[in-house]
Amino acid sequence: MLPCELETLVDDIVHLRCESQHIELKRSQTEAPKRLYDTLSSFSNQKDGGIIIFGVYEHNNYSITGVDDPQAVQQQVNNQAKQMVPIVRPVFTVAEIDGKEVVSAEIAECPIMEKPCYYAGAGRLKGSYIRVGDSDEPMTEYEVYSFEAFRQNIQDEKFPALNATMDDLSSDRLTEYMLKIKRFKENLSQLSLEKVLRLQGITVNGVPTVAGLMLFGEYPQAFFPQLSITAMVIAGNMYSDISQNDERFVDNKRIEGTIIQMYESAMKFISRNTRQATIINENGERNDRPEYPLKAVRELVLNALIHRDYSIHTINSPIRILLFNNRLEIENPGGLYGRITIDELGKMSADTRNPFIAGALEVLVETENRFSGIPTIYAEMEKAHLLPPVFESQRGVFRATLYNQGSLSMNPDAANDSESSIMKKILSFCSEPRSKDEIAKHIGLSSVYYITARYLHPLLESAQLRMTLPDRPKSKHQRYVAAQSRI
Structure with missing residues (x-):
């Protein structure tokens, strides 16, 4: 970062009066804080890292206090960075702002094969942190495990099921599988059943694995009661709504x-609890169109079952299907796996958490677009003239959301009483600048995308809400404030 870029960044922070996902402020007028380990860890563990700025005091109206000795601050930060595993290498910038010296330390994202970055003095489980909004939160045991599972290529689907025997697998399903193996995998078709099951991760030493029971078990939930799906139809648009x-x-x-x-x-x-619209085309032909594209729903359900985490950390957590009036949500235990990020979904090849389950279903489930995944979902939603799907990965849970036709009506004048109440709540909350994440948390909705489309855009268009950075609408420092308020 150049000194002029640091000046611009500090100006934005003072203007917005807030930290962010990638910015941490420290007063540090005389010396660096004794404990920076949590921020060094959280920035190293998140996409694109982060920046620590020394010499701005957030508790005094974000005033610029400066640092007395920039060289000493850099040395103190570097000393703490050397106590991280792996060692963190900050990149420092010093700039003079309002006659005072301000120092920034850029913390790069740690390579995926070295995550989680943690403080050596506390150990991996207690010294690993993750950034949540503008705070540094200790990683859960599962979050730490997720990185280790990828790095060590731990295959939880291949763990033998306690107390299970071959009698717990359905012979009819295994016979069907072998018949299809002969069609799709010729190299395996000449092998014995016992060897195929071992090579395909269905058994280990003659004992059914998690994958084996979930694919071919007579009743898998006898061994794993929560490896199931809970499906619910909600009475309104929010979980708390009552019919x-x-x-x-x-x-x-x-x-x-x-x-x-x-x-x-x-x-x-899902089919039983969603609506069908009758469309008459220009030729007078009648077509029934489902509320959500069938192929998109099929991909989401399959993806949840294939890519959920089957480890001991999540084995008591079922997949959840939630049907609201305006959307369909599917949640599966286990956040994104491996190197891919939310922004990269559908644009690059993803690492597979459960390759044996995925491979077996390629043989067993004969669909037109077998596991074509995210691109298919985007294409089907666009073809149906619906909003794009929304994908979120938050602290060990992956959520996919499809919005129906009702979500396309963005006119605040047509909003029902509930929506009008939410808009009033947003305007009241935005008496001072707020981020999208803060607004979402305040009104109790998880999808930032939905909140933006359903509430923020109408309020901006009606001039009831305004951006703090109107010239940079997509800035990560963007905040929203009620029109009658003063920043």
Whole structure:
């Protein structure tokens, strides 16, 4: 970073009066804080790293206090960075602002094969942090494990199932599998059943694995009760909404069985609880169009079952399917796996958490677009003239959301009482500049994309809300403030 760039960044921070996902402020007028380990760790563990700025005091209206000895601050920060594993290498910049010296330390993202970056003095489990908004939070044991599982290529799907025997696998399903193996994998078709099952991760030393039971078990939930799906139809657009009959769930079902059985039952549940629109084309022909594109839903359900985490850390967490009035949400335990990020979904090849389950289903599930994944979902939503899908990965949970036709109406004048109430709540909250994440948390909705499209855009268009950086609408420092408020 050049000194002039640091000056511009500090000007933005003082103007917005806030830290952010990638910015941490320290007063540090006489010396660097004794404890920077949490921030060094969290920035090293997040995409694109972060910047620590010394000499700006957030608790005094973001005033520029400067640092008395920039050289000493750099040395103190560097000393702490050397106590991280792997060692952190800050890049320092010094700039004079309002006659005072301000120092920045840029912390680069740690290579994926070396994550998590942690403070050696506390150890990996207690010294690893992750950035959440503008704070540094200790990683959960599962978050630490996720990095180690990828680095060490731990395959939880191949763990032998305790107390399971070959009698717990369905002979009919195994016979069907072998018949399809002969069609799709000729090299395996000449091998014995016992050897195929071992090579395909279905058994280990003659004992069924997690993958084996989930693919071919007679009743997998006898061994893993929570490796299932909970499917719910919510009465409104928010989880807390209640129907006219004082019911929170219009429909509620626990779906069990093998992966294929759960896939089929989930598709039936969604089909039963979604609407069909009748479209008359220009030739007078009648076509029924589902509320959500069938291929997109199919991909999401399959992806959740294939790519969920089957480790001991999440084995008690089911997949969740939530049908709201305006959207479909599918959540699976286990955030994004490996090197890919949310922004890269559908644009590059992703690492596979459960390659044996994925390989078996390529043989067992014959669909037109077998596991074509994210690009198919985007294409199907666009073809149906619906909003693009929204994908989120938050602290060990991956969520995919599809919005229906009702979400395309963005006119605040047509909003119902509930929506009008939410808009008023947003305007009240934005009496001072707020980020999208802060607004989402305040009104209790998880999807920033939905909040932006449904509420922020109409409020901006009606001039009830304004951006703090109107010339840079996509800036990561962007905040929103009620029009009548003064920054």
